[in-house]
Amino acid sequence: MRLKKRLVKLLGALPCLRRSMELLNGNCLDILKNIPDKSVDLVVTDPPYEIIGGKSGGCFGREKRAYHGELYDGGNLDVGCPNEVLEELVRVMVKPNIYLWCNKNQLKQYINFFESRGCTTDLLTWHKTNPVPTCNNKYLSDTEYILYFRAGGVPMYGSYNTKKKYYITPTNKADKEKWGHPTIKPLGIIKNLVINSSKDGDTILDPFMGSGTTGVAVKEVGGGQTFYRHRARQRILRDSQEKNRGLNEYLAI
Numbered sequence: 001m002r003l004k005k006r007l008v009k010l011l012g013a014l015p016c017l018r019r020s021m022e023l024l025n026g027n028c029l030d031i032l033k034n035i036p037d038k039s040v041d042l043v044v045t046d047p048p049y050e051i052i053g054g055k056s057g058g059c060f061g062r063e064k065r066a067y068h069g070e071l072y073d074g075g076n077l078d079v080g081c082p083n084e085v086l087e088e089l090v091r092v093m094v095k096p097n098i099y100l101w102c103n104k105n106q107l108k109q110y111i112n113f114f115e116s117r118g119c120t121t122d123l124l125t126w127h128k129t130n131p132v133p134t135c136n137n138k139y140l141s142d143t144e145y146i147l148y149f150r151a152g153g154v155p156m157y158g159s160y161n162t163k164k165k166y167y168i169t170p171t172n173k174a175d176k177e178k179w180g181h182p183t184i185k186p187l188g189i190i191k192n193l194v195i196n197s198s199k200d201g202d203t204i205l206d207p208f209m210g211s212g213t214t215g216v217a218v219k220e221v222g223g224g225q226t227f228y229r230h231r232a233r234q235r236i237l238r239d240s241q242e243k244n245r246g247l248n249e250y251l252a253i
């Protein structure tokens with residue numbers, strides 16, 4: 001018995017045996033086609049938002065132009081997410097268990113898609129205290145949404161502290177500058193999603209990884225095997241250097 005306890009303790013101390021991560025760089029639709037059916041326990045992802053007529057109006061012209069400029073010029077950040085990708089995500093998940101960040105233009109598409117496949121819906125919100133001042137003839141763009149869809153029988157974990165459905169925080173300008181991505185999401189929110197909907201050893205997929213926030217969240221929460229891509233690698237590398245660890249050691253976690 002004592003030996004078993006010791007062995008468990010030792011294995012627990014070897015991060016590479018507990019968790020691993022894989023970063024894949026490319027168009028997620030192509031990459032998803034190579035991921036086997038029913039091999040992913042949880043998807044946490046932030047696809048491009050669908051921006052309709054985004055270049056008009058605004059009461060602070062320069063700020064608004066800069067905001068839309070970074071979405072349009074940064075590439076692929078305003079085009080939405082086709083159902084073709086959602087179909088692939090349903091195929092690779094063991095059972096639908098998915099968080100999708102989105103704006104109001106995508107709510108109908110995502111809800112129709114997943115509810116027609118028998119999923120239940122939860123709506124979480126992120127209220128930004130420092131929104132871009134684009135408010136001519138419209139409300140401020142100060143709220144973003146996280147839709148959570150799951151099939152019957154998919155369990156939730158977490159606690160009172162991780163299960164609230166609204167978050168009120170500023171956008172993280174420091175991280176945007178540090179990691180060079182215009183739509184970085186708050187790490188704390190994503191950590192709660194991971195805690196609430198996965199357990200140790202689960203495979204977690206983010207096909208629209210951006211700067212890697214989902215990967216960092218999974219690493220910090222522990223457990224899980226994550227699929228990453230592009231910029232995330234840079235961010236993880238820098239983070240690992242700041243913590244004086246080798247990249248290989250870090251990616252093995």
Ligand SMILES: C[S@@+](CC[C@H](N)C(=O)[O-])C[C@H]1O[C@@H](n2cnc3c(N)ncnc32)[C@H](O)[C@@H]1O
Nearest residue numbers: 027028046076183184185208209210211212213
């Ligand atoms: C909204 S951002 C995700 C930001 C991320 N949540 C973060 O905190 O850094 C969406 C990302 O998906 C990328 N993207 C767009 N189309 C893609 C595709 N077909 N395959 C893979 N990535 C794509 C964009 O370039 C962008 O980096």
